[in-house]
Amino acid sequence: xxxxxxxxxxxxxxxxxxxxxxxxxxxxxxxxxxxxxxxxxxxxxxxxxxxxxxxxxxxxxxxxxxxxxxxxxxxxxxxxxxxxxxxxxxxxxxxxxxxxxxxxxxxxxxxxxxxxxxxxxxxxxxxxxxxxxxxxxxxxxxxxxxxxxxxxxxxxxxxxxxxxxxxxxxxxxxxxxxxxxxxxxxxxxxxxxxxxxxxxxxxxxxxxxxxxxxxxxxxxxxxxxxxxxxxxxxxxxxxxxxxxxxxxxxxxxxxxxxxxxxxxxxxxxxxxxxxxxxxxxxxxxxxxxxxxxxxxxxxx
Numbered sequence: 693x694x695x696x697x698x699x700x701x702x703x704x705x706x707x708x709x710x711x712x713x714x715x716x717x718x719x720x721x722x723x724x725x726x727x728x729x730x731x732x733x734x735x736x737x738x739x740x741x742x743x744x745x746x747x748x749x750x751x752x753x754x755x756x757x758x759x760x761x762x763x764x765x766x767x768x769x770x771x772x773x774x775x776x777x778x779x780x781x782x783x784x785x786x787x788x789x790x791x792x793x794x795x796x797x798x799x800x801x802x803x804x805x806x807x808x809x810x811x812x813x814x815x816x817x818x819x820x821x822x823x824x825x826x827x828x829x830x831x832x833x834x835x836x837x838x839x840x841x842x843x844x845x846x847x848x849x850x851x852x853x854x855x856x857x858x859x860x861x862x863x864x865x866x867x868x869x870x871x872x873x874x875x876x877x878x879x880x881x882x883x884x885x886x887x888x889x890x891x892x893x894x895x896x897x898x899x900x901x902x903x904x905x906x907x908x909x910x911x912x913x914x915x916x917x918x919x920x921x922x923x924x925x926x927x928x929x930x931x932x933x934x935x936x937x938x939x940x941x942x943x944x945x946x947x948x949x950x951x952x953x954x955x956x957x958x959x960x961x962x963x964x965x966x967x968x969x970x971x972x973x974x975x976x977x978x979x980x981x982x983x984x985x986x987x988x989x990x991x992x
Contacts, residue, residue, distance in 0.1 A: 694754045696726045712741070712748040713891075713899045721886040722749070731844050731865035733880055736888035738870050739932015741899075745888075746825035746866040755864065756822040760809035762832045768839050772849050774806045800853035810849050814859040821861040829879075830869040837879050844882045891933065893920055899933055904940045914951045915940050917985040919963060922973070925981075931963040939963045953979035 697703040700716070703723040707714045714722070722745065725732040734742040750757035760771055780799045787798075807815075813824040829837070843849055847859040867883060869875055891899065897916045900907065907915070916936060923930045931939075939962040948955055956978040960970045973981070 694752070696753065697723060699723070706752045707745075707748055708902075710748040710752050711902045712744060713895060713902055714745075715891070715895065718745070718886055718888065721884050725884050726864065728884075729862050731867060731883040733867045733869070733875075733883035733885045734888050735869045735871050735885070737890065737930065737932055739934035740888045740890060741933055742868040742888050743825065743827055744934075746823055746827075746868075749864060749866070750823040753823075753864075754819050756817055756819060757825060758809050758813045758822050758863070759825045759827060762826065762828045762830075762836075764831055764833065766832045766836050768836075769808075771808055771836070771839075772810045773808050773851055775800065775853075776804045776806050780804050802854075805851075805854075810843055811851075811857065813863040813865075814843075814847065814849055814857050816860050821859070821863045824863040824865045826865065826867045828870060829867050829875055830872045834876060837876050841878060841882070844879070890920075890923060890930075893917065896920065896933060896936060900936055900940055903937045904944065907940050907944055908949060911943065911949060911951070912940065913989060914982075914985060915943065917989060918951060918956070918982060921981050921985050921988075922963070925973070927964070927969045927972070928966045929964070929969065935963040951982055951985075953982060956982060 697706045700720050700723045703726070704714060704716070704719040707719065707722070721732060724730070726749075734745065736742055746759075747757060749755070783799060783804070809824070813822055826840070844865065847862040848856050850856045865883075867879075890896075893916060896919075897912060900912050900916055904912070919931050919936045919939070939959065942959050942962045943951075943955070946955075946959070953975070957974045960973060960978075964970050964973065
């Protein structure tokens with residue numbers, strides 16, 4: 693088992709070893725979450741690296757990553773465990789055929805239990821407590837938030853037929869939200885909180901160089917500068933860091949060495965995901981923004 697970092701500096705080094713360039717504030721809250729055993733609640737726009745932080749921590753510490761992807765209508769059975777009714781029916785018929793019969797105690801055992809993410813996170817793990825990622829919590833509804841309170845307060849889940857299952861070692865819990873709605877204060881109070889914002893130019897450039905090191909410095913600067921300039925436009929959905937990385941990799945696949953209005957218009961689908969935004973930026977607008985980026989680069 694890999695030991696947790698002993699300081700904020702060590703946390704920054706740990707994250708950087710996996711290619712995650714974190715701000716000092718984010719490294720601090722990650723360190724405190726690991727040191728205190730508190731869940732970490734990350735809010736921010738889509739594509740700024742909230743989900744990636746959980747993957748990075750799991751990889752750096754050699755822990756299993758268990759992901760609960762939230763969605764509207766998610767309930768306890770889908771998050772904790774479900775009974776395998778098909779297997780139970782087969783067992784009942786087999787018992788009837790043999791003349792032995794079956795009792796409720798025979799049917800509601802671990803053999804017929806389908807494990808879901810929350811239960812899996814409470815189980816003993818060979819490499820230490822897992823990293824539990826509860827992703828996009830804002831997509832669920834308030835009743836599911838209330839259900840999560842037990843899991844995050846006492847690191848336990850209850851299955852009526854089996855009783856309460858307590859984690860032998862609390863999992864490392866990361867919750868994310870794109871803030872499409874407010875998450876209840878009762879849940880937030882059980883967590884450490886951090887708002888993950890779009891990075892400044894220098895840090896986003898460092899992130900891009902970490903994730904796409906084969907890109908030449910000039911192209912990387914133009915890509916980051918253009919994406920940062922896009923975020924100042926009135927768009928339905930601004931591009932995140934994930935889109936910056938995707939776009940750079942697309943440009944590399946096309947053997948592009950420098951941005952041009954034509955290249956930008958042809959590849960806008962890598963950074964913008966709504967047709968209205970793409971139409972707004974294509975053509976002369978792409979040239980105007982690129983000219984602004986080059987002027988800013990010359991001035992700096």
